[in-house]
Structure formats: structure tokens, C-alpha cells
Amino acid sequence: MxxxxxxxxxxxxxxxxxxxxxxxxxxxxxxxxxxxxxEATRQYEYAIASGGVGYRLVATDAKGLKTRYITDGFERIYRVERQDDDGQYSGTTYNGTFRALQERRYDQIGQCIQVDVIDWLGTTDTRREERIKKYPTYDDWGQVCKTTDSSGVATLSLTDPIHLTQTRGIDGEGKTRTKFNLLGVPTQIALLQKDDRVYSKVDYDYDGLGRLI
Structure with a gap:
């Protein structure tokens, strides 16, 4: 090809x-x-979104369930919808109602600043929308380093490309810090207490071929 x-x-x-x-x-x-x-097959259909701005991608999984991704004029996904379990199958075609699962907002430089995660509670006849809002924070390299949800819980994902470390956990709680070598494989995984003191750690050594020894 x-x-x-x-x-x-x-x-x-x-x-x-x-x-x-x-x-x-x-x-x-x-x-x-x-x-x-x-054997399982996934199919993808593309179409211009209403108004001629952005496009709509419909992904159909092996069971016939469809997920719809809608983008804006910059081809950034701003809404995700999926069929509910209120439908019926006609052969391999499913006609469940599309309901929103996620909505996203972006700032002027294209970074996602808010993600609404949507759930639908209740019976098939009466659905009630519930939302959890998440607010990403970015580091100096443009990567997400913290995500705060609407309950105030902040999840950390700190990556330091200079010192080759990655720290994950809940802000104010214990965390996991991983150190990498130049090949991108971990050389140390440490569990940190909430004051960042090391609680325990495991070191890894490799031979010249990158095999764990």
C-alpha cells in the first residue's frame, strides 16, 4: 500500500x-x-458535523453498540455520546438512544480546561443526568500535572523530563514516585507518605541489553 x-x-x-x-x-x-x-469487527463512519464545522465519528463495536465523537472546528473532541441500553436489536443493528457521556471545554491556546463526565441514573423510562466536573492543570511542558474534580479531590500526575521521574497519587495523601533511565524503563519505584518521605522503595537493575537482572 x-x-x-x-x-x-x-x-x-x-x-x-x-x-x-x-x-x-x-x-x-x-x-x-x-x-x-x-473474530470481532469494529467499524468507523465519518461525517461533517451540522453547520459544517468539525466532524462526527461514529464507532460501532462488535456487538453493534455505537459511540459518537463530535469535534469542533479545530478537530478537538468536545462531546462523546453512546447508545443507552433502552434499545432493541434488529439483526446486528441496535437502536438505543444516544446519551452524552462526556463534554469538554478548551481555552484560547487549545488546552482542555474542563471535562464533564456524565452518567445516567434511574430506570429505562426515567433517566436522570449526573455530572462530575474535572479541571486539568498543566505544567511548563504543556502536560496535565493535576486534575481536580468537583468534590475538591486533586489527582496528581507529575512528570519531570529533566530528572526522569513520574509521581502519581492524590494530593495530600500517599503517592508513588517512579524513576526511569534513558531507555524509559523504571529504575526505582518508591511509595511516599503524604509528607513526601519515602515509606518503601524497590530498585531495578538492568544488563547492557536492557534485561532486568
Whole structure:
């Protein structure tokens, strides 16, 4: 294929995965474990969003359940919808109601500043929308370093590309700090107390081929 896109993959056990693309190189169908009893296919449909701004991607899984991704004019996903369990199957087609699962807001430089995670509670006849808002904070490298939800809980994900460390945990609680070498594999995993003192740690050593010793 002249585009360099992967059309087929086969692993050491002979299991084959097949990928099909549309005329502009977008993934249209992916079939895994082709020819086996575990074969499953996902399909992707693309369309221009209403008003001609952005596009809409509909992903259909192996069970026929559809998830809809809607983007803005900068091709950033701002809304995700999925079919509810209130529908019926007609062959392989499912007609469940699309309900919002997530909404996102962006600032002037394109960073996501708010994510609304949406759940629908109640019976099939009466659904009640519940939202949890999450507010990402970014570090000097433009990566998310903290996410605060509407209850005030802040989840940390601190990455230091200079000292090759990554720290994860809940702000004000215990955390996990991982140190990496230049190959990107961990050399130490430490559990930290809430005052950042080391509670315990495990060190890893590797040989010249990068194998754990």
C-alpha cells in the first residue's frame, strides 16, 4: 500500500488482524482474530458535523453498540455520546438512544480546561443526568500535572523530563514516585507518605541489553 498504512498483521501464533481504510486514509474497519471463533469487527463512519464545522465519528463495536465523537472546528473532541441500553436489536443493528457521556471545554491556546463526565441514573423510562466536573492543570511542558474534580479531590500526575521521574497519587495523601533511565524503563519505584518521605522503595537493575537482572 503506497500510503504506508498497515493493512494486515499476523502474530507468532498465526492470528491475523485486518484493517481497511477510506479514500482519505481514515480507518474504516478493523477485524481482529480473523477466521477464528473470536473474530470481532469494529467499524468507523465519518461525517461533517451540522453547520459544517468539525466532524462526527461514529464507532460501532462488535456487538453493534455505537459511540459518537463530535469535534469542533479545530478537530478537538468536545462531546462523546453512546447508545443507552433502552434499545432493541434488529439483526446486528441496535437502536438505543444516544446519551452524552462526556463534554469538554478548551481555552484560547487549545488546552482542555474542563471535562464533564456524565452518567445516567434511574430506570429505562426515567433517566436522570449526573455530572462530575474535572479541571486539568498543566505544567511548563504543556502536560496535565493535576486534575481536580468537583468534590475538591486533586489527582496528581507529575512528570519531570529533566530528572526522569513520574509521581502519581492524590494530593495530600500517599503517592508513588517512579524513576526511569534513558531507555524509559523504571529504575526505582518508591511509595511516599503524604509528607513526601519515602515509606518503601524497590530498585531495578538492568544488563547492557536492557534485561532486568
Amino acid at each position: 503506497l500510503t504506508g498504512l498497515i493493512r494486515a498483521q499476523k502474530d507468532d501464533h498465526g492470528v491475523e488482524n485486518i484493517f481497511n481504510y477510506d479514500k482519505v486514509g481514515r480507518l474504516a474497519k478493523a477485524t481482529v482474530s480473523r477466521g477464528t471463533s473470536f
